[in-house]
């Protein structure tokens with residue numbers, strides 16, 4: 001458990017922690033607040049991510065994700081819900097460009113075989129291959 005640095009990039013900070021602590025299998029949760037956000041939406045027809053940038057201060061009402069390996073390195077895959085000053089919630093695939101105001105994380109690590117990501121031919125996403 002820990003807190004993330006003010007004005008750090010949320011996804012990069014979580015990935016750095018996994019690299020520093022050698023975490024390659026696990027789950028994570030984050031609550032807190034962001035200064036702005038960048039979310040991905042996977043366009044299933046075009047097979048590519050569209051990115052949504054929201055230049056607003058928001059609460060992280062929930063973030064859940066997992067940690068596995070891609071090209072031998074830890075990769076964080078997380079989805080996030082954010083609420084604005086009126087309580088409206090938006091969400092999506094957490095992308096770089098989401099900036100921390102204050103955040104607390106919990107990472108739970110697992111023992112066991114590695115999960116590795118590789119290109120899935122049907123979805124064109126980097127899904128688990130093992």
Ligand code: ZN
Pocket residue numbers: 077078079093094
């Ligand atoms: Zn995703």
